[in-house]
Amino acid sequence: MAICTGCSLLCQDIEADVSDGRLSKAKNLCRKGHGHFQASFSERTFPMIGGKQVDLNQAIARAAEILRSAKSPLLFGWSNSTLEAQRVGISLAEKLGATIDDTSTFCQDSLMESILSGNLPSSTLDDVRNYADTSIFWGADPSNSHPRHLSRFSYYPRGEKRQKSYEEERTCLVVDVRMSATAALCKENLYRVSPGGDAEFIEAIISVLEGKIPRVGDKKKMIELGTLLKKTEWGAIFPGPGLVYSLQGNMEILERLLARLNEITVFKVVPMVGHFNTRGFYELLREKTGHVNRVSFKGGEIAHGPEQSVMAAAKSCDAALIVGSDPLSSLPFGTAQALARLPLIAIDPHRSLTTDAAEVVIPSAISGLEAGGTAVRTDGVKIEFEPIIEAGIPADEQILKRIMEAI
């Protein structure tokens, strides 16, 4: 059995035959996971300096030189690295007095902060499978982002207390601005909000739970929703980027809704982080600094806030180390442009816009396939894994340790 590190569900039941240098047989992989496994055999990186192929030692030495001479380096990425590599990365940031931020910055961080601090009640996905009778996907579309979420945990499986499952015992609701693929599964239970209208919608639910007439939405449908929530025995809310962006970091209103729901019944919030070890990075950095991301160690002091995010740091730092991430593809144009002007060091298994713009490229093993380690699933469950391919490529952890030694 292999693990899939294609998303944060970390499916551990994968059967894959990669013995002849290609993915010849696969079982239990979703389409996203299949792409992740197939990617092991295409568009791999080589050690490069200034666009010319070099040996690994030269690339590592040049990376160390850039970081050593930088006054304000940025260390970015981390969501696709093991806990072991993340730990070295955080130590490296501390040693360099650098700013450190992650791939999911501003996408899930405010929600994760609220969950890790205990302000929002949470649970494992195994509890969802065993107990949940109501699953609410809010600004989330797991059919596209976490494809096996519904089949492994939140809708279809027969759990301990939910043997009749989706046929009789589970209800699936979607709150979204559109008819997403997940919403199409539970059409009559799609609650459409206007873009940015989630806070107003939460207020309307709180009103209905308190027996008042809601100010927004179809009143009859809102009252039906209130009844369904009150009748729920064990509910779970899965907030996606749609909700987090809409609330603009203001988790207080969501916390208020959960507090109200939990006066009536049991309701949990289970995050849906994107990358396979986003949560691991958040937990490690929080343990060290009290913050999940956007941290600077400059001058030996810990600073945290929007000024320490990649968006701001890209414009103020003088070098950047990017690990397992392609910010030139995924971040706004101006931020990508600012990063591209810096001496970039990219540690990545795959060619990307970022590796193509980097001064130094260091190839790394793909975690889960070519390197073992530990990761934290989106719901907080820690999972250890062994590699299934002997590729002879160093893992992020080893590369970072070598850079640290060279510095």
Add this chain to the structure above:
Amino acid sequence: MALELSIIIIRDIFQDEAGKKSRYSEEYKSQSALIILDKQDLAGIGAKEGEKLLVKNDVGSIVVSARLSEDTHPGLAFMRSSPWSNQLVSDATCEAGIPGYKGIKAAVQPAEASAAVTDISEILSRIKG
């Protein structure tokens, strides 16, 4: 004619799969360089599904393919998260440091007949300046 629309960035499993395999493939380009429009909006700019559209705002401009939505959402359009959509996303943030991925204002109109869908090499050149 050009129509001012609000664009929301979404995820798609087919595009995600293509992107994992290669950022430079035709498959990734065809799954990424597109805008999903409401039927009424598509007709409003005098375009049809599959035609090339110019999407432009203060941040940048791209040529992408039009896709007809199966849903109804006049005034709203959807693009998949990619280097193409990011050409239109401002790096200005709200107080909490969050950029506006969920409501990008842009003008959408049919592209000139000679225009090609923006290539990823062109996007990388723009980023590198």
